[in-house]
Amino acid sequence: MKDLLSKYFIRIFGSLLIICCFGAPVFSQKLGDKVVRETIPDFLKTPAENYVKEVPIVIVSYLPLDDNQELDRDVTGAKLSLESMKTKLMRMNIQSKFMLEEGTKYKGYENPDAVPFAGYRVVDYLIVYDDFKEGMEVPWNKGWYRPDYFDVMETIDGKYYVEELGVKEVWLWGWHHGTIEPAETNMASPLTADISNSERTDDLPIYNSTYMLYNYNMNRTANQAVHNHGHQIEAAMMHANEATNGNQNLFLNAYVGWDGKGDDKRPPLGRVGDTHHPPNTTKDYDYLNPTLIESDIMDWNPDGSGEKKMVNCFTWGNLPYQWPDGLSTESKIEAHWYIFWMQNMPGYNNELTYKGEKMNNWWEYKIDWDYANGNNIGLFGSPKTSRVN
Template sequence: MAKLSWAGALGIGLGLAAPALAQAGASDRGPFEIPVLIISYFPTNGDQIDIRVTGDWGASLADTRAKTKRLTGEVIQALEQGSRYRGYTNPDAPPSLRYRVVGEIEFLRPLPTFAKRGHRTPMTDYARIMAEVDIRDWVERRGVREVWLWGYHGGKVDLWESNMASPFGDVSNSDRDPNDLPVLAHTYTVYHYNYQRGTSEAVEDHLHQIEAVLNHIDGRDHTPPAQWTNLLFWGKFVGSDASHKIIRPGCGWAHYPPNAERDYDWANPRYVETDIEDWKPDGTGRKQRLNCQRWGCDSLKWFIYWMQNVPGRDNGLFYQGKRLRNWWVFIGDYDTTRKLGWKLVED
């Protein structure tokens, strides 16, 4: 049975959210509001989470509810802080993203799953979940643009960290199955969190979605891998190629800080010369000697620091004579950017 909490434990009221941008006179300046629907699956055995279902989490229902509430708040804080362009040096930098929880739905039973070809573990049935919560109403009438799904993994279910449904096609960190979510009039993205883990892992889901979107906008999906080094985002900003390793210490990506030597190398003490804090597309930014101490050798702090180096509001950057947009517009109002055909630089 579903427990519906429209204002929810966060005490945030409902309202019909207008699109972040109006197409006429559209601006990439921001901030962009992202209305969020929270869905939680807490399979219970008495007043405990049933570890036979989750595989690795058997805390009390009360503690699990409290943890997901805390993590939700911390994820919001991290994402908003991360959208403050170079906020680590400019305390007045405004966030480009604002998140608003508009509803919460809770199920005291296991995640629905199905046998998906190519997967050994049952796959989360996202289409069924969306049907049960009437996602059309939430997206088309209430303005929801992101669904945050609190669940579990534990080797019991397979999942996608992010999964998009859009009239413009699925751009997400998934297999981009066009049939696993209902496609509606507006784009929405489902993030599947694991309450056995922490804030860092949830935020990492968002970083991979940001990477997927910016790569798509920049044309990587249709660019031969041998030419990825020439791309504005992946080649020049990240500093990588088809190997996904850092070949030029630029700004890095979720798994690879500029000094990384392998995946998830967030605590590497090795120093490199990088222009991450003065990145310019033409490579003329000031370089500095840097190692993991700059972000406390901590994954979550790295994610926020990386986000704050993504070209944001008033970035003042140019590429081949054209102004770089505030790239957060592609996360904050994807539909309008697709309707207008916007790229990472102005036309």
């Protein structure tokens, strides 16, 4: 308790200077009374080597305390002590950052010279020793509520992070317990509507640039955190395809491999797959399936002319990704599926074509929404002079 009060004293009566390789920003924003700033490990505050575009993020963990100044298990559903949970959260943040950066290396599993398009940099790491306020009721789950994201952003002075420090992502650690059900991804944008896999309501404050809020579950693993990012990739690509081409065929059908429409719509087999489905299964979350099937995931072309190879869970599970400290997530095969899937997405320096035009770097829509949409770059070809509404 004494250490906790000391941290509060430092935050309230002094400006904490955080030193990183990019300089020493002075945090002048007004934080909530129960907010404590944590030390950021070097790995989190340093973007991946040779990155192309930086993604500034702020990490926020809500850790409500009980009368004994321990993590409140009734509120959070957690089984760990406060210190054990803080240690777990730190490890999951490191693992998530690694997976996301590694995933932006186009064909990185076979090209040692591939560079990460995204370099994540944690500009601040906050712990809020408080419960969530209930926000909007989940439309399909009566009696369950999203956290009040307006209150979250006010508590951390989100406007300061987005408008002054250029933050593009907020990683919010909470729980799925009691009456709280987190939104996996959420967007606030002055340029477009909320293009995420949430219910797309006005439940976040809008600032002068777009930011994403990823609401993670502390009681799960880094795999589920990156899983959220996979769904945001899908939402962003479907929007980009529809907005610039009038349909989602390039992404959903030619790339992912979904077949049919409506009630006859069938999950992908033999193409690239999606967050829920590797290319050798039609079952959700079937990442450990050893069934071999032909797929062009490693040589994808829109017209299906790429070389097909037999793939299964060991195709991605046995890849020698260099995890920080050698510590992968609890289910390495699942984690490797997310990285492998992302690395096969048309990325930086890809040489693919579609309808006689160059395939663009799709990562722009994931990590720089305002640039991609402001310039109407589309998934292929030259920037569009107008959008399909």
